[in-house]
Amino acid sequence: MGSEPSEDNEIGLNAEMDSMSKGNSGSVEGEGEANEHGGVPQRLPQPAVGRLSLYYRELRRLLDEGEASLNSQALGRLVNVSPAVVRRDLSALGTIGRRGVGYDIAVLVDRIGRVLGSGVHWNVILVGVGSLGHALLRYRGFDRLGFNLKAAFDNDPKLIGTEIGGIEVLDAAELAAVLGVESAELAILALPADHAAEIAATLVACEIKGILNFAPTTLSLGSDVAVVNVDLASELQRLAFSVQSQKA
Amino acid sequence: MGSEPSEDNEIGLNAEMDSMSKGNSGSVEGEGEANEHGGVPQRLPQPAVGRLSLYYRELRRLLDEGEASLNSQALGRLVNVSPAVVRRDLSALGTIGRRGVGYDIAVLVDRIGRVLGSGVHWNVILVGVGSLGHALLRYRGFDRLGFNLKAAFDNDPKLIGTEIGGIEVLDAAELAAVLGVESAELAILALPADHAAEIAATLVACEIKGILNFAPTTLSLGSDVAVVNVDLASELQRLAFSVQSQKA
């Protein structure tokens, strides 16, 4: 392992249209002015959001291991990003580094966590308990980031009433009724393409604010719901393209 | 549903550093010159690759439904992208639309499929048969795109020897030996972060050309292996950030 980020060839993923494909590729607009210190800052380039998430993962690990500080080069190496990019990304959060020294890890974790919305609790529901839904229900790693899976829904009678990963599976027909009582901000869609649009419309009617969509279909939902798409087949195609291109 | 792509707010996803975070954000370099007609063309903007994958999905569906042609506006609406972007993307393939008419769907499917590497057969192995690995083994949808899951590996004695989704689970200790006999170009990593680096190194030694990495860790592997990262927790964070920003 060399010391510079060494030019390897990872490809900017994205959920489906996430990192790509969106006609509108502008920065994500926040509320206040550019460097708000207490609240969320924000006019953050979209790619920077994804990188912050990676920094956060590594920084929390370092904090657990008892590390106290690091510089932009060290952090960059951990996520394969140049030191200049690291500095730009972090300086967008309102400055916190010390010249000649580096960054305090605890400060970064706190600051990035706030920006990404961890530290707030998000109530999340899952719709679609097929094999992918099962995997998501069992996935431990959401909790630590502030995401609480509150309920799961499916329309398969064999699944309804069972408990997976500590969460009971409810009847999808009750979706609207349940959301009327216990509200949630985010939903994960892990169901076949043909049911996705209908369920998404229901979720929007129930005032869900964001959808993580694993269904291989494009949801068109109007601008008051955020959508992040993850299409497993698309990711494999991106990889294949990259391998194919590399023969040069 | 309006008629223009209507400005909704999907966020460019990406696998971890995929669509984002990579310092090097240049186009993916192909071999030949700009518009090769028979082979893969290529100097395709990276975001365009992801969009092509989405076009492909929709176009195959339309072909199955018996549609014959469509124009850039119609295709754009299906994936929430502006007609101008659709035309740019397609014209990069050395295109064959007809002015005043539109695009022939069968031609597009053939052409895009070749560019993305579908139509070629890719041998794929899976390492890590936890709940996510299970879901991937059961996922039907890879086959149609030319991806053949050839083998699965795990180190859990309870799993070794069982068959999931028609594929037998082999001992991870045999990974190198098996790959010596039956080669594969692509690997899917669906295992915990602490094992990922070691397995990835083994895969590289076995001349794997591309890795789809679901482990929440950054692989640093040198430039002859392509890596696409998909981090489920990161995607949820991107969504949360987007929701949080939207309050404005």
Added chain:
DNA sequence: GGTTGTGAAACAGTTCACAGCC
């Protein structure tokens, strides 16, 4: 009439390189 393909302008993001600070 309609729609593609593409220069040219506009925009977003990254890299460079260095002033400012420790």
Added chain:
DNA sequence: GGCTGTGAACTGTTTCACAACC
């Protein structure tokens, strides 16, 4: 000496708008 933060240059991508074509 070392490292951050940032203006300025650069690179890549999208949008505009229209000529070419059916």
